[in-house]
Amino acid sequence: MTESLVVHVVDDEASVRDSLRWLLESVGLRVCTHADGEAFLAEYRPQTCGCVLLDIRMPGLSGIEVLERMAQDGRRVPVIVFTGHADVPLAVRAMRLGAFDFIEKPYSDSLLLERVQRALSMRRETRDREVALEETRRAYERLSARERQVLAGVLQGRPNKLIADDLSLSIKTIEVHRANLMQKMGAHSLADLIRRVVQAGIEP
Amino acid sequence: MTESLVVHVVDDEASVRDSLRWLLESVGLRVCTHADGEAFLAEYRPQTCGCVLLDIRMPGLSGIEVLERMAQDGRRVPVIVFTGHADVPLAVRAMRLGAFDFIEKPYSDSLLLERVQRALSMRRETRDREVALEETRRAYERLSARERQVLAGVLQGRPNKLIADDLSLSIKTIEVHRANLMQKMGAHSLADLIRRVVQAGIEP
DNA sequence: GGCGGACTAGGGGATACCCTGAATCGTTTC
DNA sequence: GAAACGATTCAGGGTATCCCCTAGTCCGCC
Numbered sequence: 370m371t372e373s374l375v376v377h378v379v380d381d382e383a384s385v386r387d388s389l390r391w392l393l394e395s396v397g398l399r400v401c402t403h404a405d406g407e408a409f410l411a412e413y414r415p416q417t418c419g420c421v422l423l424d425i426r427m428p429g430l431s432g433i434e435v436l437e438r439m440a441q442d443g444r445r446v447p448v449i450v451f452t453g454h455a456d457v458p459l460a461v462r463a464m465r466l467g468a469f470d471f472i473e474k475p476y477s478d479s480l481l482l483e484r485v486q487r488a489l490s491m492r493r494e495t496r497d498r499e500v501a502l503e504e505t506r507r508a509y510e511r512l513s514a515r516e517r518q519v520l521a522g523v524l525q526g527r528p529n530k531l532i533a534d535d536l537s538l539s540i541k542t543i544e545v546h547r548a549n550l551m552q553k554m555g556a557h558s559l560a561d562l563i564r565r566v567v568q569a570g571i572e573p
Numbered sequence: 574m575t576e577s578l579v580v581h582v583v584d585d586e587a588s589v590r591d592s593l594r595w596l597l598e599s600v601g602l603r604v605c606t607h608a609d610g611e612a613f614l615a616e617y618r619p620q621t622c623g624c625v626l627l628d629i630r631m632p633g634l635s636g637i638e639v640l641e642r643m644a645q646d647g648r649r650v651p652v653i654v655f656t657g658h659a660d661v662p663l664a665v666r667a668m669r670l671g672a673f674d675f676i677e678k679p680y681s682d683s684l685l686l687e688r689v690q691r692a693l694s695m696r697r698e699t700r701d702r703e704v705a706l707e708e709t710r711r712a713y714e715r716l717s718a719r720e721r722q723v724l725a726g727v728l729q730g731r732p733n734k735l736i737a738d739d740l741s742l743s744i745k746t747i748e749v750h751r752a753n754l755m756q757k758m759g760a761h762s763l764a765d766l767i768r769r770v771v772q773a774g775i776e777p
Numbered sequence: 778g779g780c781g782g783a784c785t786a787g788g789g790g791a792t793a794c795c796c797t798g799a800a801t802c803g804t805t806t807c
Numbered sequence: 808g809a810a811a812c813g814a815t816t817c818a819g820g821g822t823a824t825c826c827c828c829t830a831g832t833c834c835g836c837c
Contacts, residue, residue, distance in 0.1 A: 403674045461675045464668030471665045513783060528761025528824065541786045544826070549783090558730020563767040717814060732792065745817055748794075772814090778837105785832075792825065799817085806811070 374489050375399045375419035377446075379409045383426040389422060391483065392478055406430030410438055417446050418496065418502055420469070420488035425452035425459065432458075436466040445499050447488040451476065473564065505569040509556045516553070519546040523559070524566060578622035579603045582765040583613045583639065583648075591628060596682055597689065609652040610634030614642055620707050622700065624673070628662065629656035633634055637663075642777050647753035649703050651692040655680065709773040712758045720757070725748040727763070728770060 376398050378389045386402040393400045399419075399529040403409035405427055423433035432450055439448070447469035452459070463471050469491070470484050512520065515536075522532035522543075529543040536543070556562035578601050582593045590606040597604045603623075609631055621742040629636035630668035636654055643649070643652070652674035659677040667675050673695070674688050716724065719740075727734035728745075740747075760766035 455661050455676065457659050457661060457664045457677050461668060464665060465674070470669070471661065475663050515784070524764055524768075530824075538784090539786060540824090541788095542784070545785075546783095559649045559763060560728050560730035560767050561739035563764050564728075564771050565811075567768050567771045719815065734792080742815090743817055744792095745819090746815075749816080750814095752794080780835100780837085783833085784836090788827105788829090790826090792823100793833080794823070795821085797819090801816075802814085804812080804814105807809085 373539070374492065375401050375417075376485060376489075377401050377403060377409065377413075377417070377419060377421045379403045379406065379427075379432070380424040381405055382424075385439055392482070396503060398485070398489075406432070406435040406438075410435060413439065413446075415443055415445055416499070418492065419446065420485060420492055421446055421448040422485070423448050423462070423468075424498050425450060426454055433462060435464065436463060436468060440467055445495070447491055449484055451481075501565075502569045503555065505565045506571065509566070509569070509571050511553055512550055514548050516550040519543055520550050520566075523547065523573075524563065525565065578633055578696065579605050579621075580689060580693075581605050581607060581613065581617075581621070581623060581625045581637070583607045583610065583625065583631075584628040585609055587627075589628070596686070600686060602689070602693075607669065610636070610639040610642075614639060617643065617650075619647055619649055620703070624689060624696055625652040626689070627651055627652050627654050627672075629654060629667070630658055637666060637670065640667060640672060644671055649699070651695055652690055655685075665743065680751045705769075706773045707759070710775065711772070713773070713775050715757055716754055719753040721752050723747055724754050724770075726750065728767065728776075 376393050378386055378400060379395075380386050380389070380402075381404060381471060384402075386404070390400045392403060401412075403412070405424070406429055409421075409423075410430070423432045423435060423552055430438075432452070436448060439446075443468060449470045449472060450460075450463045451470045451472040451474060453474035455471070460471045469488050472481060472484060483507070508519075518536055519532055522535060527535075529540050529547065533540045533543045551562060554565060580597050582590055582597075582604060584590050584593070585608060585621075587608075590608070594604045594606060605616075607616070610633055613625075613627075614634070624715045627636045627639060633765060634642075636656070640648075640652060640654070643650075648671060651670070652677060653663075653674045654667045654672045655676040657678035659675070675690050676685060676688060677696060713721075722740060723736055726739060731739070733744050733751065737744045737747045755766060758766055758769065
């Protein structure tokens with residue numbers, strides 16, 4: 370299942386986009402180009418697969434600003450920053466914003482390809498885990514308000530009786546909500562449920 | 574409880590160590606100096622508090638190698654790398670190894686102090702959480718072999734009856750081990766136990 | 778009017794939890 | 808050597824809790 374690994378190229382110069390596209394496609398990679406930061410962010414989703422080649426010097430949003438925006442909603446795509454006007458503070462800033470790598474122009478084709486392959490293989494490694502986390506978050510979104518209230522109680526380790534008291538419901542009703550939310554969350558046991566929720570970072 | 578925040582200075586030149594000590598102590602910080610990477614790693618523990626100022630160019634272990642060693646057993650101390658022979662690839666390498674910051678010599682005193690304060694405040698923010706995780710790990714270390722086997726079954730969501738079958742023991746025995754390990758782990762409920770274990774990264 | 782989802786609830790069997798009691802075994806301590 | 812301690816094993820009995828099946832109401836939608 371490595372089909373959907375796309376290299377997203379973000380650069381304002383068409384010549385750079387074209388040469389990168391040619392280079393990457395020459396080794397069989399799928400490429401998607403974006404002329405500026407806004408255009409890329411408009412298409413970007415946290416669950417986007419593949420990796421990103423991001424220029425720093427661009428009109429409009431700079432690459433640093435793009436990194437900041439991506440960091441806000443939990444980036445999972447590795448981003449390789451490349452720029453012709455590199456210095457140490459800039460590289461440090463990009464890396465602190467979670468960039469996967471930082472390449473100075475001019476770069477050799479082989480170096481860039483190697484870094485791209487490294488980013489893609491990291492992405493592949495972490496992909497399954499993140500897909501599972503996304504599924505958990507989506508499942509949580511599908512819970513009803515009552516089910517989330519019950520889940521909150523369950524996560525606090527409260528027995529059904531106390532959850533029932535909190536919500537002024539009968540124990541039997543809590544049991545049903547509990548069974549339903551287990552079903553919806555795809556959990557096979559209480560341990561499974563809590564592990565999924567904790568790992569997905571859900572804290573109601 | 575900010576008493577034990579120490580700035581660890583690792584540099585082979587005594588003059589640098591002395592001037593950094595003077596600078597840091599002049600603003601009331603506690604300082605501990607180390608003449609090389611080996612000496613520092615010998616004293617370093619993952620739960621060490623404070624932050625580290627690490628030179629790259631040193632005889633013996635380089636700063637990069639020190640970072641690699643620290644990364645192996647889960648560094649939690651923020652490390653500020655500083656070097657007089659900086660270039661972008663070196664900075665990127667250090668940051669990829671999890672350095673908190675990267676400063677070029679010569680640096681201004683105020684810049685260095687600001688970065689140190691930033692590292693210390695990050696350390697303070699994450700400290701309580703990590704202390705709790707450490708306690709969980711230590712508690713797990715104190716479990717007996719049988720208790721860990723039972724815990725493994727509990728984490729898989731298996732009911733006591735099945736755990737008993739797996740280990741060819743009676744349900745009553747499983748109940749005892751389970752109660753004992755809950756006690757030892759300081760867990761107030763099954764949900765609490767699982768959250769602690771998952772967050773501490775324990776996967777038997 | 779029917780259909781599905783959310784919410785509510787009871788009965789009964791299985792399971793977990795707590796208390797008391799007890800035996801064996803190995804290590805440490807006095 | 809005796810005593811103390813912790814780990815491990817098992818049992819009975821009672822209470823609390825959980826889980827599955829069944830079943831009713833309400834509401835929005837086709």
